[in-house]
Amino acid sequence: MQKYVSQIHRCFRCGYCKFPADYSSFNCPSYRRFRFDSYSTGGRLWLIYAWLRGEIDWSEHLAEILYTCTTCKNCTEQCPMKFAPDIVDWIVGARSDMVEKGKIPARVARFFEAVYGYGNPFKQLRSDRAAWANGAKRYAQGDEYLLYVGCLGSYDENGQKMARCLVDILKASGVSFGILGEQEECCGNEIYMLGETGLFQNLAEKNSLKFKELGVGKVITLCPHGYNTMKNLYPASGGNFKVYHYTQVLNDLIKKNKIEPARARARVTYHDPCFLGRHNNIYDEPRRILQAIPGIELVEMERNRKDAFCCGGGSGNFVTDLLAGSADSPARVRAREAYETGADTLAVACPSCLTMLTDAVKAENLDDRLAVRDVSQILKDLSPAR
Ligand code: SF4
Numbered sequence: 001m002q003k004y005v006s007q008i009h010r011c012f013r014c015g016y017c018k019f020p021a022d023y024s025s026f027n028c029p030s031y032r033r034f035r036f037d038s039y040s041t042g043g044r045l046w047l048i049y050a051w052l053r054g055e056i057d058w059s060e061h062l063a064e065i066l067y068t069c070t071t072c073k074n075c076t077e078q079c080p081m082k083f084a085p086d087i088v089d090w091i092v093g094a095r096s097d098m099v100e101k102g103k104i105p106a107r108v109a110r111f112f113e114a115v116y117g118y119g120n121p122f123k124q125l126r127s128d129r130a131a132w133a134n135g136a137k138r139y140a141q142g143d144e145y146l147l148y149v150g151c152l153g154s155y156d157e158n159g160q161k162m163a164r165c166l167v168d169i170l171k172a173s174g175v176s177f178g179i180l181g182e183q184e185e186c187c188g189n190e191i192y193m194l195g196e197t198g199l200f201q202n203l204a205e206k207n208s209l210k211f212k213e214l215g216v217g218k219v220i221t222l223c224p225h226g227y228n229t230m231k232n233l234y235p236a237s238g239g240n241f242k243v244y245h246y247t248q249v250l251n252d253l254i255k256k257n258k259i260e261p262a263r264a265r266a267r268v269t270y271h272d273p274c275f276l277g278r279h280n281n282i283y284d285e286p287r288r289i290l291q292a293i294p295g296i297e298l299v300e301m302e303r304n305r306k307d308a309f310c311c312g313g314g315s316g317n318f319v320t321d322l323l324a325g326s327a328d329s330p331a332r333v334r335a336r337e338a339y340e341t342g343a344d345t346l347a348v349a350c351p352s353c354l355t356m357l358t359d360a361v362k363a364e365n366l367d368d369r370l371a372v373r374d375v376s377q378i379l380k381d382l383s384p385a386r
């Protein structure tokens with residue numbers, strides 16, 4: 001991390017990173033939540049700078065400020081400086097320094113302990129990892145795809161529903177695939193973003209080795225976070241397989257007429273997950289799936305695609321909840337923005353966004369007017385695969 005010090009001071013705190021491209025609102029979720037400059041990208045970078053140079057002491061509050069960044073990458077899009085692509089790496093690097101020194105917020109420490117002890121952040125038993133699966137077949141050599149559902153797909157109620165729905169669609173479309181069940185490990189994306197590089201390395205190597213032993217050549221992930229880590233970080237840890245987010249696979253199946261969407265009636269707005277959109281440039285496939293369903297009207301939120309406003313769940317915040325507790329919490333801001341489009345359905349493509357936004361819509365008392373559903377649920381329930 002010390003090697004970044006000479007670069008961080010080039011941030012001149014202009015504040016462009018707080019906004020979307022048209023400067024219409026605040027787009028850094030932690031700044032939007034707390035409205036202190038220390039919670040913006042520039043403020044955070046200067047706090048890191050001062051801490052690394054010994055000008056300020058560590059405190060729980062300083063650590064919390066660092067960990068309220070959801071690694072959404074809005075700042076990377078908006079910062080005009082050459083170093084913009086490195087900003088999230090700097091924040092992750094500073095967190096790694098805090099992890100090494102044992103100086104992290106208690107909630108983050110509990111996240112790590114849960115993954116160390118149980119292999120997931122929810123402290124659920126490994127033996128229950130396939131409880132969602134309802135008899136879905138285990139991966140066997142010769143299957144085209146391994147379906148990797150991740151910790152949310154395995155244990156979170158909304159994620160489980162999403163995973164079951166995807167299994168039903170893949171089965172009905174004749175795709176050859178299997179799951180890992182109890183043998184699945186946490187993907188480690190949040191662990192990496194939270195700065196625990198040793199534990200991340202361990203998880204990435206275990207998963208990569210397991211896939212290799214089983215002869216897995218193609219992986220479908222339920223979650224954009226798993227997609228991100230397997231696509232961008234696993235190759236350095238021996239991961240040698242192709243990875244697809246499920247929306248890419250479903251879009252392809254529709255194109256090949258293996259799914260024929262039935263007529264539906266809904267006005268839908270789509271929320272871009274940060275780890276699918278800004279991190280991996282996948283904006284079109286989820287929209288194409290929705291547009292392929294006759295009778296669905298797709299309306300965009302004011303902030304969409306590269307300018308989408310993060311739900312606040314990234315970088316482990318769906319568990320640590322450091323941004324929760326206010327009408328200014330990012331998920332609640334985003335729920336109101338979705339409602340303002342006049343949509344009756346808020347579509348997501350991530351189990352973390354699904355839970356964050358479902359809870360936010362309830363907190364805003366909008367749950368009888370705005371249904372939050374995953375793209376696969378919209379495709380299956382409004383438009384059953386044939
Ligand atoms: S990170 Fe970039 S956009 Fe943000 S304050 Fe620093 S120089 Fe300006």
Ligand code: SF4
Pocket residue numbers: 017027028029030031040041044068069070071072073074075076088
């Ligand atoms: S990654 Fe997102 S939350 Fe973190 S500083 Fe940048 S804009 Fe803010």
